[in-house]
Amino acid sequence: MKFSSSLKFNAVVDWWDEYIAYDTLKKYIYQLEKQQHEAKTQHHDLEANEATSLVSDITPDTDAVFRPLLGDELHKISTFYAHQIKKLIEELEQAEELVREQDELGLVASRLYAVDEDDDEDDEDDEGYTRDPSTERPMSKRRRRTSLSIGPLLGSVRSKESPVEARRTSLSAEDNEDLERSLASLRQTQTLPPEEQAAPAGPSSRSRNRDASPASPTIMHKFVSPFASTRPQQSAGGETIWTATTNYALDTQYLFKRRFTNLFTDASSLKSYVEMNYSGFRKILKKYDKVTESSMQRHYMRDVVEQTAPFDRTSRQVLAEAQDKILQLYAKCVTHGDGVLAQRQLKAHLREHIAWERDTVWRQMIGRERRGDGGVPGPVVEEKELRLWTPLGHVWVGWKLIWVLVALAAFAVLLAVPVVESPPASRCFAILVFATILWATEALPLFVTALAVPPLLVWLRVIVGDNDEPMAPPQATKWIFAQMFSPTLMLLIGGFTIAAALSKTNIDRMLITRVLSLAGTRPSTVLLTVMGVACFASMWISNVAAPTLCFALVRPILRTLPPKSSFGPCLILGIALAANIGGQSSPISSPQNLIALDYMNPRLDWGRWFLVAIPVSAVSILLIWVLLLVAYQPATTPKGDALEIKTIRASREGFNRKQVFVAAVCVFTIALWCFARAIEGVAGDMGVLAAIPIIAFFGTGILTKDDFEQFLWTVVFLAMGGIALGKGVTSSGLLQAADGIVHKLVAGLSIYPVVLVLSMTVLVVSTFISHTIASVLLVPIAMEVGQALEGDRANLLIFITGLICSTGMGMPVSGFPNQQAATQTDEMGQLYLTNIDFLKVGVPASIIAALVVATLGFLLMNLLHLDAAAFRRTDLPTVLCYLS
Structure with missing residues (x-):
């Protein structure tokens, strides 16, 4: 979680204005960064002898500007702390005096x-x-x-x-x-x-x-x-006011308990205030050093911050002694001298106080942070409604509800009017249409529709057994759920685990920043480097997380661009398009690839996938890069001057033991996946190999239960629903019923015209609906078409379909990278991209990428003999020898 969000969640609400102004200081840092970059650019424009003499005059002294800002914040915090600690000590002394007076009075x-x-x-x-x-x-x-x-x-x-x-x-x-x-x-x-x-x-x-x-x-x-004394007044039986059980004594103990509990809460809040502000100074100085290439953090924290109240040793000691005194008094007055019980009760109350204080608004903000909204409330998007007339009057109905009603109506009609001779196949067709409408319109969450598929398959008796009779619901339930949790899903979870480990240990950020630091200052080179990094990152940390990381890493570049520079939208769109292309580069980079693998028979190993997907992705990235340079011409500023890009600094941190272990496990697992067919007799399916990173990372504590809960389980259930629907289509006989129609469509056609028609169809569908849903709907069709061709070219067409599903990127809603790029804003809150940008560049880029798959990809697949019969006779070493 970012520190600015952590500060919001952990700050004492009433003291919010007294904390370090972290966001304001961060904006000052970005302004200094921009001034610094402009000064360096101006130096480069001067002749060498002039630049040397003017460096000291032009380059801003950022330390001299930033130090007073930090000093103001430190003075504000120190003054507020002095007031609060004085009030706390006074109240504690008064409470202690009351205890002494109560001791003297006793039970009178x-x-x-x-x-x-x-x-x-x-x-x-x-x-x-x-x-x-x-x-x-x-x-x-x-x-x-x-x-x-x-x-x-x-x-x-x-x-x-x-x-x-x-x-x-x-x-x-x-x-x-x-x-x-x-x-x-x-x-x-x-x-x-x-x-x-x-x-x-x-x-x-x-x-x-x-x-x-x-x-x-x-x-x-x-x-x-009753107050004042040095020694408790005891009764004849040795009881004091703190140990007696009379009504008066219990009431007195309760009131003192309430008083010391409030004091403990105040002291804990003050301690949290000190710790949060100390972290704020450390974080903001670290960001300042990183952005301005300075080294002020270490000596400023040591010589200034840690020598000033409340961060000096004396202040911390005073606060600690106050907390200890409160604990002692609470133990005396409430828990009969039991310090352990006193500490437990006070901490329990503190937890309840924090939970109550942060309820409502704070809980909502934390929820947004966990969902990835950064804790910042966004604009509320209201669903469009349609006014309908009913016998009871006019009503307003949302479009989502309308699409649900349309899907239900179509479902009911298809159940009542069989379109296929076989009843199970006819009912399966009704389920297919019902799910397709809901998935295409997203009237319900995608995973909800996916979870509706298995019960419908069971209740409508769609699953057919070996005796050509519909299975009874108990047997059908076991069969369909056994099919849903396939090795493909284990492979998907293994991919999530690798992505989480790379992100948590910061390996992805370290590698990416090191590559970007070598990009130089030329806009065209920087653009190509960033696109290559986004594509590579999407292969391993998914094309959902990769663009998020890349957008964050290029912020220093975007902040230092001249106003209205065309390089900003060019770079943002380049990251989105490259992340989409990266979604086809490895089997775990997107769910559509795993769905394609699940339908292949025999299943393609990672080595063959890479031999096709990596050249296809590389050529697509290069062609899209040229398209972006032509469309935006980012090498010049709006004034016509040459644009120079700020260099991204590489991370100074070296690899520690944990990072080396994570990298070794990832490389080892991927190597096994690449040669899965060669070791199939020993290791089993790739899904079994996916357990290696799960055991290694969760077993060693690198990943925790919380990390496991943050996996994209909605994607897992969506894939499970897609697999269930595909198995239902096959089992019910619907696929065989469509065999005659498919044979008529492809009769007399060679393989390549079929590839072109299928490619354009998949591209159009994946542009307007989710890439994963497009694969769920179209991969079974590709399999059926391929089986109808001479030589059984099902695996080839499935592979092409899976790759082209990732190339549908012509609209802002086409895939998550596009959706995220469409929301990126500059420092003034203005969007970098508009719908025109996607139409001008996104649509041509989609067509280019699809044609690369249909040409270069098709050629490589033929070289690999991806027809089913030849594929069974070859293994990866044979293929590599053939290609060499």
Whole structure:
């Protein structure tokens, strides 16, 4: 999580303006970066002798600008801390004084409390016991009512006046007289012998108290706070006010518990305030050094920040001692001296306080952060509605609901009117149309539609057994779920694990920054390098995470561009298009590749996939790069000057042992996947090999349960639903029923015209709907068409379909990289891209990439003998020898 988001989630809400202005300082850093880059560009434009003499005059002294800003923040934090720690110490001293006074008074006032209880006996019955949350003892209604009267007294100690004096100023004359008489009565009772003080409050003692002080016991209990001493006043039995179990003692303990609990919360909040601000200074200085290529963090933190309150040793010690004192007093007054129990209770209350404080708004922000929204509320997109007339009047209906109703209507009609002779195949066709409409319109979440497929297949008796009869629901349920969790899904989870390990150990960022640091300053070279990096990253950390990382890494370049420079949109769109191309480069880079692998028979190993996909992707990237240079001409500024790009600094960190281990496991696993067919007799399917990184990373603690929960499980369930639908189409006989139609369509055609027609069809479909859904719908068709061709070219057409599904990138909604690119904004909040950019570049780029697959990819597939019969007779070493 970014520090700015962490600061929002962990800050004390009421102190928000007193924290370090992290976001503001970050904006200043970016301004300094831009000034620094402009100065360097100006140096390069001067002649060599002039540049040398003017460097000191032109290059801004960023340290001199940034230090005062840090000083202002440090002064603000130090001043606020001094005020808060002073208030905390004063309240703690007052509380400690109250404890000493209560120790001296002891159980004297319990007699007055008993008088108050007896007076109330005539007014109400003693019933309705509840539980006191602080003591877990029964507490009657009378006790609750009386204990509330003590609250204002204990709360008044925050004022500069004494508790009694504070109450006197707000009382009437009559109440003041009662208070004075009560105080006098209390002084008299303190002079009694100990045995009389400890005597039970019987009728005689009650009458004596009334004679000594005509004040009402309720008034006495309301205004007198028994305090002051050095040693607890004990009863004859050795009890103190902190160990006794009388009503008065329990109420007193409860009130002190509440007071010390609040003090502990205040002290913990102040400690969190110090820690968050210390991290803020460290983080902002680290960012400053990285952006401006300075080295101010280490000495500024050591010589300035750590020598100033509240970050110096003395301040930290004072706060720690205050917390220890609160804990000791809480243990004395509440837990009978049990320090461990006191600490446990205080921490439990602190957790509850934080949970309550961060409810509502803070919980929503954390939810957004986990979903990837960065914790920043975005614009609310309202669903468009349609006004319909009904017999009850006009109603407004959302389009999603309309599409759900359309899908249900089509489903009902196809069930009622069979379109295929075989009843199971006809019912399967109805399910296929129903799911296709919902997937294409996204009227329901994609994975929800996918989860609706298995129950429909079972309930409608679509699955046909070996005896050509529909399976009973129990047998069909076991069969369909066994098919859904295939080795393909294990391969997908293994890919998620590798991506998570590379990201968590920062290997992906380190490798990418090192490559980008070699790109130089020419716009064309930088663009090609960034596109290559985005494509390569998409192969291993998925084409969902890769563009997110790349957009973050090129921010320094975008921040230093001249206003309205064409290189900004060119670079953003280049990353999106390259990430889409990277989605076809490895089997685990996108779900559509895994779905294609699942339909291949025999299944293609990684080595053959790379031999086709990597050359195809490389050529596509180069052609799209040329297209971007022609469309945007990013080498010049709007003024016509040559554009110079800021160089991205490589990470200074070296590989540690954990990173070396992660890299070794990933390379080893990928190598096994590449030669999976050669070791199939020993290792089994690629899905079994996918367990290696899962065991290695989760078993060693590199990845945790939280990382596992963050996997894209919606994609997993979507793939499971697609597999279930494909197995249902095959089992029900629907695929065989379509065999005659397919044979008529491809009759007399050679393989290449079929490839061209299929390629354009897949491209159009994948442009307007999800790439994964396009593969779910079109891969079975490609398999059927390929089986109808001479020589069984199913594997070849499936491979082509899977690759072209990733090339549908002509619209802003075509794939996640495009969707994310469409939301990228500059420093002024303006979008880099418009729909015109996608139409001008995205559509031609899609056509180019699809044609590369249909030409170069088709040629390589033929060289690899991807027809089923020849494929079974060759292994990867034979293919490599043939190609060499």
